[in-house]
Amino acid sequence: MATGMASQIILHPIASHTLKLWSTTLGRDKTYRTIQYFSRFLAWYLIRQGDKGNAVKWNALKSALGTGRKMMRLGKPLEHLQAALRATTGTGPMGEQITTIGRQLGYAGYLAYDSIIWANSVNFVKLSKQTKERLEKISNRFWLAGILFNLAHALLKAARLANEVKKLRSPRGGERKGDDAERNAKYHSLQTARAALRYQFVIDSLDVWLPATNLGFVHLDDGILGFTGTVTSLMALRTQWQLVAK
Template identity: 55%
Template sequence: MASVASQVILHPVVSQSVKVAATTVGRDKLYRAVQYFARFLAWFLGARGYKIQAARWNALKSHLALGRKLMRLGKPVENLQGALRAFYGSSPAAEQILTIAKQLSYFGYLSHDALVWANTVKFFNLAPSTAARVNKTANRFWLSGILLSILHGLLKAGRLANEAKRLQDSQVWVGKGSEVNIDGQLQALNAERYATRHQFVIDLLDVWIPAASLGLVVLNEGLLGLFGLITSLMAFRQQWTKVNGGK
C-alpha cells in the first residue's frame, strides 16, 4: 500500500504539477481555469433550474475572481517595466509602439482592478456610482490592451512569415557549411511564430469578456465561461512547458 502511495505521490506528473503550481503564473492560470469553469457551470445549472447548485458555483467564481485580484496587486509594475523595455528595444517601430501602448493599457487595467479589490474587501469604501465607474474603466483598459495585442500579433506574424520565407529562399544559394546555421535560425523563427499564433488565439477569445462586460456585445455567461476556460488552459499549458522544459 505504501509502495502504491509513493508511486502516485512521487509520479513525475505530480512533481511537474507541483513545480508549475509553485509559480505565481501557474497558480493564477489554474485558478482562472476553475473560475471560468465555475462561471460556465453556474450558467448551465441556472438555465436548467438548479438554482441552489448554480449559486454554489457562482460563489466559487466570485471568490476566485477576488483572490486573483489580490495576487495581481504588484502586476502593474511589471507592465511599466515591459513598456520601458519595449521603448529601449530594437523591434520595428510599429510593433514597438503597439507593445508600449498594450503594456500601458494593462497597467491601467490592473491599477483600476486593484481599486475594485480594495473596495470589495472594504479596505476603503467607494460610492456605488464611483465603484461602477472604476470597474467600467478597468474593463475599457483591458479591452484596449487585448485589441492592441491582437494588432501587434497580426503585424508580428506578417513580419515573421516574411523573414521565414527569406531564410528558406536563401537556403538554395548558400553552401553546405551555412545550412546548419540557417536551420537553427528557422527553428528559432518557427518557435517565435508559434508563440505569436498561440497568443493571438488567446486574445481572440479573451476579447469578448471585457467587451461583454462593457455591453458592446451580448453573449451569455456560459459562452464567456467557455472562452475563459479555454484560454486559461492554453496559458497554463504554456507555463507548464516553460517550467518543465517542454515535457
C-alpha cells in the same frame, strides 16, 4: 503494498510537476482562472437546468477565486509599466514597439484599477456604487485596449516573421556548407516563434470578448463567456506547464 502505491502516486512525476507549476504565481493564477471561468459556465448551466441551489455554490466559488486573483496581481501594474519603459528603448520595428508599449500600458491600467476594485470588495476602501461601476468600466477599457494592442502586435510580427521565412526559403548562390545548417537552425527558430504567436493570437481573439461584453459592445451570456474563459485559461496553463518543464 498500500504504502508503495501511495508513494507512486505522491511521488509521481506529474504530481511533482504540478507542485512545481503551483510554486509560481503565474501557475497558480492560471489554475485559479480555469476554475473561476469553469464555475461561471457551470453556474449558468445549472441555472438553465433549474438547479439554483447548486448554482449559488459555484457562483460563490467564482467570486471567491476572482477576489483571490485580484489580490495576487497587486504588484502587476508596476511590472507592466517597467516592461513598457523597457520597450521604449528597444531596437525592433517601430510598429511592434508601439503596440508593445500600448499593450503594457493597457494591462497596467487595467490591473491598477482592478486593485482599487479589490480594495473595495474587501472593505479596505469604501466606494459608492456609481464610483465602483465607473472604475469597473475604466478597468475594462484598459483591458480591452491591452488585448487589441496585443492582437495588432501579433499581426505585425507575424507579417515580419513570414517575410523572414520567405527570404530564407529563396535560393542563394555561393553558399558554404555551414551556411545551410545555420539557415536551417534559423528557419526552425522562426517557425517556433510563429507557432507561439499563432497560439497567443487565438487566446487573445477569444479573450477580447470578455471586456467587450462587460462594456456592452457585445451581449454574450455567462455560458459563452464561461466556456471561452475556461478554454483560454487551459491554453495559457498549458503554456506555463511547458515553461516549467524546461
